[in-house]
Amino acid sequence: MELRWYHFAAWAAFVVFMFLMPEMVSKGTLRIFIFANFLAVFAISWDVLSGRTGYVSFGHPFLIGIGAYTTAILTKRFDVPVELSIPIAVIVTMIAGLLVVLPALRIKGSYFALITLAYMELIYQLVQVIRPDLTGGTRGMSGLPTLTRGAVNGYYMSLTLMVIVAFCVWLLMRTRIGTALSAIGMNEEAVKGSGLSVTRLKLFAFLLSALIAGLGGAFYVHYLGSIAPRALFDINFVFTIIVAALIGGASTTIGPIIGAFFLTFLLEYLRPYLPGAERYFIYGGVALLLYMYQPKGIYEIINQGWSKVRARS
Amino acid sequence: MTQILIQGLLLSGLYALIAMGFTLIFSVGRILNLAYGAYLLIGGYTYFYFAQTLGMPKIAGVLLAAILGCTMGILKFKLLVKPLKGDHVAVEISSLILAVVLQAGVVLMFGDSSKILLPIIPGVERIAGAAVPYSNLFAAVASWVILIALYFFVRKTHTGRAMQAVSMDPKGAAISGIDADRINMITWGISGTLGAVAGVFFASYTQLYPGMWVAPLIIAVAVVIVGGIGSIIGTLIVAHIIGFMEVMTSAFIAPELRGVMTMALIIGVLILRPKGLFGREEL
Amino acid sequence: MSASLKITNLVKKFGGLTATNDLSFTVEPGQSVGLIGPNGAGKTTVFSLVMGEHRQTSGSIMLDGEELSKMTTPARIRRGVSRTYQVPRPFAEMSVAENIRVGLMPDSVFGMILKGPNRDRELELAMAVGFSENDLDRTPAELSMGDLRKLEMARTMATDPKVMLLDEVFAGLTVAEIAMISGLVQKMRSDGMTFLIVSHDLKALEPLVDTAIAINYGSMVAQGSYGDVMSSEAVRASYLGEA
Numbered sequence: 001m002e003l004r005w006y007h008f009a010a011w012a013a014f015v016v017f018m019f020l021m022p023e024m025v026s027k028g029t030l031r032i033f034i035f036a037n038f039l040a041v042f043a044i045s046w047d048v049l050s051g052r053t054g055y056v057s058f059g060h061p062f063l064i065g066i067g068a069y070t071t072a073i074l075t076k077r078f079d080v081p082v083e084l085s086i087p088i089a090v091i092v093t094m095i096a097g098l099l100v101v102l103p104a105l106r107i108k109g110s111y112f113a114l115i116t117l118a119y120m121e122l123i124y125q126l127v128q129v130i131r132p133d134l135t136g137g138t139r140g141m142s143g144l145p146t147l148t149r150g151a152v153n154g155y156y157m158s159l160t161l162m163v164i165v166a167f168c169v170w171l172l173m174r175t176r177i178g179t180a181l182s183a184i185g186m187n188e189e190a191v192k193g194s195g196l197s198v199t200r201l202k203l204f205a206f207l208l209s210a211l212i213a214g215l216g217g218a219f220y221v222h223y224l225g226s227i228a229p230r231a232l233f234d235i236n237f238v239f240t241i242i243v244a245a246l247i248g249g250a251s252t253t254i255g256p257i258i259g260a261f262f263l264t265f266l267l268e269y270l271r272p273y274l275p276g277a278e279r280y281f282i283y284g285g286v287a288l289l290l291y292m293y294q295p296k297g298i299y300e301i302i303n304q305g306w307s308k309v310r311a312r313s
Numbered sequence: 314m315t316q317i318l319i320q321g322l323l324l325s326g327l328y329a330l331i332a333m334g335f336t337l338i339f340s341v342g343r344i345l346n347l348a349y350g351a352y353l354l355i356g357g358y359t360y361f362y363f364a365q366t367l368g369m370p371k372i373a374g375v376l377l378a379a380i381l382g383c384t385m386g387i388l389k390f391k392l393l394v395k396p397l398k399g400d401h402v403a404v405e406i407s408s409l410i411l412a413v414v415l416q417a418g419v420v421l422m423f424g425d426s427s428k429i430l431l432p433i434i435p436g437v438e439r440i441a442g443a444a445v446p447y448s449n450l451f452a453a454v455a456s457w458v459i460l461i462a463l464y465f466f467v468r469k470t471h472t473g474r475a476m477q478a479v480s481m482d483p484k485g486a487a488i489s490g491i492d493a494d495r496i497n498m499i500t501w502g503i504s505g506t507l508g509a510v511a512g513v514f515f516a517s518y519t520q521l522y523p524g525m526w527v528a529p530l531i532i533a534v535a536v537v538i539v540g541g542i543g544s545i546i547g548t549l550i551v552a553h554i555i556g557f558m559e560v561m562t563s564a565f566i567a568p569e570l571r572g573v574m575t576m577a578l579i580i581g582v583l584i585l586r587p588k589g590l591f592g593r594e595e596l
Numbered sequence: 597m598s599a600s601l602k603i604t605n606l607v608k609k610f611g612g613l614t615a616t617n618d619l620s621f622t623v624e625p626g627q628s629v630g631l632i633g634p635n636g637a638g639k640t641t642v643f644s645l646v647m648g649e650h651r652q653t654s655g656s657i658m659l660d661g662e663e664l665s666k667m668t669t670p671a672r673i674r675r676g677v678s679r680t681y682q683v684p685r686p687f688a689e690m691s692v693a694e695n696i697r698v699g700l701m702p703d704s705v706f707g708m709i710l711k712g713p714n715r716d717r718e719l720e721l722a723m724a725v726g727f728s729e730n731d732l733d734r735t736p737a738e739l740s741m742g743d744l745r746k747l748e749m750a751r752t753m754a755t756d757p758k759v760m761l762l763d764e765v766f767a768g769l770t771v772a773e774i775a776m777i778s779g780l781v782q783k784m785r786s787d788g789m790t791f792l793i794v795s796h797d798l799k800a801l802e803p804l805v806d807t808a809i810a811i812n813y814g815s816m817v818a819q820g821s822y823g824d825v826m827s828s829e830a831v832r833a834s835y836l837g838e839a
Contacts, residue, residue, distance in 0.1 A: 106584075107584075110345045113345070114579075115579070115583050118579045119576075121531055122573060125573045125576070128569065235412075238409075277416075277420045281421050284413045288410045
């Protein structure tokens with residue numbers, strides 16, 4: 001658990017490599033990287049709650065959506081500057097998430113997963129019928145202020161966000177709180193029996209998850225410049241987030257990043273052969289096989305491969 | 314008023330059928346089969362392909378849909394649920410992945426656009442000012458017949474009672490010499506069949522499109538949550554509560570809000586009575 | 597690090613079944629009391645009630661004169677009462693050191709974040725129950741039943757209890773392991789720890805306790821010195837009646 005110099009060296013190497021990326025790849029590829037960066041942020045957010053504590057959220061777009069819609073409405077309808085609307089969006093996500101999840105924290109296992117799914121469907125339907133003059137109803141909103149212009153700047157913005165989020169979460173999870181959250185995932189009763197208030201820990205995990213989701217959602221919407229309810233509160237979106245975290249390696253910080261990049265590029269390389277939604281056929285198939293083969297994800301596969309290599313030399 | 318009564322009864326019958334396959338798996342195997350909606354999807358498209366594209370008799374279309382649904386249920390149990398034995402989270406997550414894969418498979422074969430299913434029985438009957446398509450009437454009657462048959466199957470046959478036993482106490486059932494794997498497999502088969510047949514009816518109620526599996530899944534989830542785990546009667550009652558609530562919301566408040574009420578009901582019940590309105594009952 | 601545990605008129609009903617029936621006794625500071633009785637007598641229920649895992653139907657539970665009944669389990673543990681379980685519950689994917697670490701954590705999010713783990717204390721606790729320094733990185737999957745019980749003891753001790761409730765600590769252990777745990781309990785007794793111990797292994801229990809309480813069907817059958825309780829007619833009857 002200790003921090004060692006080579007941890008920081010690895011982070012530094014990763015950041016330098018990623019920041020040099022625009023020199024190495026085309027603008028088109030860079031746009032793919034941007035999506036991978038955002039997906040990594042969402043996957044980390046999911047993992048903080050579900051990967052660690054075992055409380056699976058099937059409705060994570062609910063949180064992302066609150067963040068995205070808050071800043072979209074504030075900037076579009078009330079001309080609030082982005083610098084102000086994003087922090088507000090993050091706070092609103094945390095508060096709204098808290099109000100909603102507080103009673104749900106009593107609920108265990110599969111039922112928790114179901115209630116999050118219900119929350120997502122609820123907000124999807126509400127957004128379309130309640131105050132469409134604010135939310136843009138079924139069609140959503142476009143022409144929102146964007147933070148950057150061009151692929152390179154967009155890439156730097158998304159990369160910075162992803163690296164900051166990943167690094168902070170990584171640092172945090174290396175402290176005892178990370179151990180405590182994972183302990184909940186392994187045996188919640190025994191955590192209680194060790195004198196720790198499980199509800200408080202779950203609440204912390206949820207708030208952290210909401211913070212990252214709100215942040216990611218807000219930046220994402222100001223990268224895209226538009227927002228549409230069907231694209232956001234979509235089961236395919238939930239699927240992509242969860243699969244990224246799991247395929248990469250749940251309960252690690254690097255895992256969701258690996259997963260996000262792996263899946264985004266897999267999806268992109270399938271595009272020439274399968275242009276539409278049928279891409280998910282191969283994509284999901286690969287994800288399913290990988291998950292069945294190693295539920296702990298690519299991170300664990302690499303780990304095991306590495307220890308084999310070391311054992312041989 | 315009569316109109317609401319009739320529409321409510323028709324819709325609720327269909328919902329009961331949709332929810333039943335999901336409840337069965339949940340009560341016997343304690344597994345939330347998030348791929349359940351995909352059975353409806355496959356059922357609807359199978360019927361569409363055989364009965365409408367190939368022009369086979371409609372009854373053959375329904376039967377083929379049922380057979381395919383049954384096969385899928387059994388395959389899912391053998392290839393996915395059994396290898397992941399015991400890990401409910403893993404089963405749920407891989408079920409969700411499977412559902413998305415199946416949806417993409419449908420897009421691959423039939424395209425993205427929605428299809429209109431021709432009514433199983435053409436024609437409309439007017440009852441007390443309400444237009445009731447024969448198709449919907451047939452769907453509701455067929456749902457009831459299937460549900461009553463299922464009830465007697467579970468209560469009266471040897472296999473049905475073994476299912477009850479596994480549902481109540483898997484270990485006890487195993488000690489009494491019940492092959493839980495076989496019972497589980499049968500349950501998955503029945504669940505797949507029910508889902509696929511419900512899919513044919515559901516698609517003729519609404520439309521056939523690749524994303525159509527989410528709505529019935531949510532309904533099934535709602536019924537299970539509100540009704541509590543796995544009682545056939547409870548499922549029936551709750552399907553009627555939800556069906557009537559949706560019809561009344563559409564009629565008196567706004568059609569767009571019908572789904573909102575269902576969600577609100579799920580959330581409210583989960584928070585106030587996490588074990589459901591009817592609590593834990595046997596099958 | 598010693599406290600009294602006073603139980604008064606404790607009643608617990610599960611539906612129609614009375615698991616604990618008007619039970620009253622006191623464990624004085626530094627005392628060690630054996631709780632005996634046949635299977636299903638309600639011993640583990642008493643532990644669950646003291647820890648707040650179940651709420652009693654009526655009656656009171658006081659630790660050093662402070663009423664525990666309204667508190668959550670973690671709050672009771674903070675007050676200084678802690679228990680082990682018949683079936684050890686380790687965190688399966690954590691090392692021995694990390695398992696102990698969870699017990700050592702303060703119940704505050706910021707406390708967990710701002711201060712690193714106390715490795716010396718982790719090692720000290722691990723050694724106290726008989727692990728060696730090399731064992732710290734092992735995972736529960738590699739441990740024997742005896743080791744798992746030792747780990748459970750260490751994690752329970754990590755919460756810094758004043759009263760420890762030990763539930764079947766000797767079940768599934770080898771003779772050597774029983775001796776080891778027994779020695780540990782003796783050592784903690786001499787340091788003034790208060791114990792309430794449930795065990796079926798009456799031989800192993802005898803040297804560890806000052807007095808004994810026998811219960812059956814949730815009611816007190818006998819109370820007194822270990823020898824007196826064991827020779828009491830009522831206790832013999834309850835054990836024989838069970839067979």
